Amino acid sequence: GNSVTQMEGPVTLSEEAFLTINCTYTATGYPSLFWYVQYPGEGLQLLLKATKADDKGSNKGFEATYRKETTSFHLEKGSVQVSDSAVYFCALRTNTGNQFYFGTGTSLTVIP
Amino acid sequence: ETGVTQTPRHLVMGMTNKKSLKCEQHLGHNAMYWYKQSAKKPLELMFVYSLEERVENNSVPSRFSPECPNSSHLFLHLHTLQPEDSALYLCASSLKARDGTGELFFGEGSRLTVL
Numbered sequence: 426g427n428s429v430t431q432m433e434g435p436v437t438l439s440e441e442a443f444l445t446i447n448c449t450y451t452a453t454g455y456p457s458l459f460w461y462v463q464y465p466g467e468g469l470q471l472l473l474k475a476t477k478a479d480d481k482g483s484n485k486g487f488e489a490t491y492r493k494e495t496t497s498f499h500l501e502k503g504s505v506q507v508s509d510s511a512v513y514f515c516a517l518r519t520n521t522g523n524q525f526y527f528g529t530g531t532s533l534t535v536i537p
Numbered sequence: 538e539t540g541v542t543q544t545p546r547h548l549v550m551g552m553t554n555k556k557s558l559k560c561e562q563h564l565g566h567n568a569m570y571w572y573k574q575s576a577k578k579p580l581e582l583m584f585v586y587s588l589e590e591r592v593e594n595n596s597v598p599s600r601f602s603p604e605c606p607n608s609s610h611l612f613l614h615l616h617t618l619q620p621e622d623s624a625l626y627l628c629a630s631s632l633k634a635r636d637g638t639g640e641l642f643f644g645e646g647s648r649l650t651v652l
Binding site for chain 2: 457459461467468469470472474477508516518519520523525527528529530
């Protein structure tokens with residue numbers, strides 16, 4: 426079946442620290458992979474995506490590389506800011522339908 | 538502004554009330570979704586409408602009834618809800634592309650409280 430597993434939170438970092446949030450997936454076929462971010466009181470927003478193996482998605486200093494050999498899509502940022510405090514969701518979409526599969530979300534708090 | 542608008546943003550209702558949540562998308566997408574987000578639980582897909590076809594999560598109680606009159610509008614009708622139905626209800630849309638690469642666009646959610 427299709428599923429996404431991401432690291433448990435919460436994660437607390439100091440400003441300017443390096444961030445990694447792990448995400449691994451199980452999927453049939455060739456899925457597209459996504460990271461979404463949810464700020465307090467809001468819906469989910471697309472942060473970045475990758476649609477094929479070895480693609481790197483990037484946005485706002487965040488990056489993630491689609492690794493088919495390890496079935497992973499880890500989110501990284503070199504220097505986090507207080508404004509990055511949010512919940513981050515890893516997700517996949519199979520190439521055969523409209524179904525999206527989400528991880529459980531990882532809460533990030535960045536302290537000054 | 539994501540192009541997906543949900544109303545109302547907040548709703549408080551009693552267990553005997555009937556209310557509806559509304560979602561509208563201005564993105565030209567052809568698939569719309571309802572998700573339920575509860576505290577400390579994974580995002581739960583409730584319903585998907587695409588090209589006049591409906592897919593539903595069999596675990597969703599019948600007190601939730603979706604309606605999709607056209608590709609731009611989606612409703613969730615609520616009837617005799619329970620306090621455990623209190624949650625953030627998220628609407629989303631996507632383009633059903635042949636290669637399956639399109640992303641979901643979410644609305645800001647309707648926060649429902651059942652008393």
